[in-house]
Amino acid sequence: MRGVIEGGWEFVIAAYVITAVVLLGYAFSVCWRLWKAPRHDAGR
């Protein structure tokens, strides 16, 4: 045991895939809800 981690690419890929899925999924969810929301005003 040398105290050095070898390999581990599967964890790296999992972290990046989860990041992409969560951020893209949330961004699409916001855009979709905004598209479907009733429009009542001209400014905020």
Place this chain on the structure above:
Amino acid sequence: MRTASRQRTAVAVALAGAAFLLAGSGWGLFKAPPEVFMGEVQRIMYVHVPTAWNAMLALSFAFGCALAFLFTGDWKWDSRLEAALEVGVVLSLLLCAQGAIWAKPTWGVWWDWDPRLTTTAVLLFAFAGILALRGFVDDPVKRAVWTAVAVVIAYVDVPLVYFSVRWWNSLHQLQSTPETVSRAFHWPLRINAFGVLFLMIGLVELRARLAWQRRAAESAPPLPSGVAVATGRL
């Protein structure tokens, strides 16, 4: 700035954030060297640390919006509060998932009740709880005031999360900043930090727009029944 123009700007800022994230992640995955002890696993830092910074930034903005609403009573702050709260919860959830994936190969466990992880779990459940409970209050005034007060109280945990690794004996490493990480890791970390920041700003603006429209729909005068059915309001 007009509404359509603000929305286009928000989308452009979010897209710029996504482009930064792609560039920074590409650099972190394929160009940056592996770390001496953690090897390839350390590459998770390039998404985990920017997510942590921006989760705390989003919740800090929610705290600022809560105070602004309580002092001014201006509804735009309630919309921004709801938006920042939701984005902060999403980033905190993502932060915990990334952290668990990093913890398994480095610590040997997915989760440990050490001070940093425990305070982060408290943060996630507190703010997610406020967001969930907000949906159950029908009166807009009570909903806005209760949310603002609850966010101000829950925000006490944010500095606890940040300083937990310094104040207590924690399994988690110290905060990753340009001073605590090697120069070889700076650029992908910085690019991704700005990527998540721009994405967060764009999403908060769009989500605030949605909150504003929903509140306007709540306070709009009731339509005649035939019109309401035809427009799908009933």
